[in-house]
Amino acid sequence: MSTPMQTHTIHLLAKKEVAKNVFELRFSKPESFDFTPGQFVQFLIPSEEKKTPRSYSLSSLPSDAYLEFCIKFLDGGLASEHFRTMNIGTDIECRGPLGRFVVDENNDDHYFVATGVGLAPILGMIRSLIEEKKDDHPIRLLFGVREEDDLFWIDRLETLKQKHSLFDYTVTLSQPQPTGGWQGLKGRVTEHLLQHLGKQRFYLCGNAAMVKDVRTLLIEHGVDTTDIHFEIF
Structure with missing residues (x-):
C-alpha cells in the first residue's frame, strides 16, 4: 500500500459523460500507486492561492492501467467546475489512497x-x-x-x-x-x-x-x- 497522504501528480486521460451531469474520469496511474478497491483519493483543487482537497472514490482496480472516478458535476462546485473545464493531458495533484470502506476477507x-x-x-x-x-x-x-x-x-x-x-x-x-x-x-x-x-x-x-x-x-x-x-x- 502507498503511504497515507502521499502526494502524486497525475494527468487526465479521458472524460466522458455517462449520465445526466455524471462524468467518468480516467487519470494516469503513478507507478508506485497501490490501493484496495473501495478506497478514495483527495484531489488538490487549485483555487486562488491555495489548493483545496476534495475526496473521490476509485472505481478502477489496482490491476487497471489507469485510475478511474465517477463524479457528479454540481453547478458552482469547486471541484466540479475545475474538472468540467479540465483538458485532456492536464496535470493535477492528489493524495492517497485513503479510507477503510473495503470488502472484509470472510466467507459471507x-x-x-x-x-x-x-x-x-x-x-x-x-x-x-x-x-x-x-x-x-x-x-x-x-x-x-x-x-x-x-x-x-x-x-x-x-x-x-x-x-x-x-x-x-x-x-x-x-x-x-x-x-x-x-x-x-x-x-x-x-x-x-x-x-x-x-x-x-x-x-x-x-x-x-x-x-x-x-x-x-x-x-x-x-x-x-x-x-x-x-x-x-
Whole structure:
C-alpha cells in the first residue's frame, strides 16, 4: 500500500459523460500507486492561492492501467467546475489512497446497496471479488437512481453478470419519468431491500439519508451492526 497522504501528480486521460451531469474520469496511474478497491483519493483543487482537497472514490482496480472516478458535476462546485473545464493531458495533484470502506476477507455472501455515484467504489469492490479474488459466494447489488437519465454503467453490470453466475443486480428508480416507459422496479432502495435478505455482509454507499434508512432497516430485521459497512457521499 502507498503511504497515507502521499502526494502524486497525475494527468487526465479521458472524460466522458455517462449520465445526466455524471462524468467518468480516467487519470494516469503513478507507478508506485497501490490501493484496495473501495478506497478514495483527495484531489488538490487549485483555487486562488491555495489548493483545496476534495475526496473521490476509485472505481478502477489496482490491476487497471489507469485510475478511474465517477463524479457528479454540481453547478458552482469547486471541484466540479475545475474538472468540467479540465483538458485532456492536464496535470493535477492528489493524495492517497485513503479510507477503510473495503470488502472484509470472510466467507459471507455480499450485498451491496448504492445510489447515484455511490456505485463508483462499489463497482470496484464487485469487480475485485469477481475478477481478482474469484469469489464463490453470491454477490448482490441493489442500485437506485431518481430517473432514467441518471442511469449509468448498466452495460458494465451486465458484463459482470455474464462473468459470474452468482452475481445479480437490481435497479430501481425512485421517480421515473411518466412518459419514459420504464419497465423495471420503482421506488427507493429501502422498498426492495428485504426481498433478498439473508446471511450477508452489507456494503452501503450513497447519500446520508439512504445510508441511515437502509442501516436502520437492516438492524430492525436482525442484521448485526458489525455486518454493515458504509460510506456516505
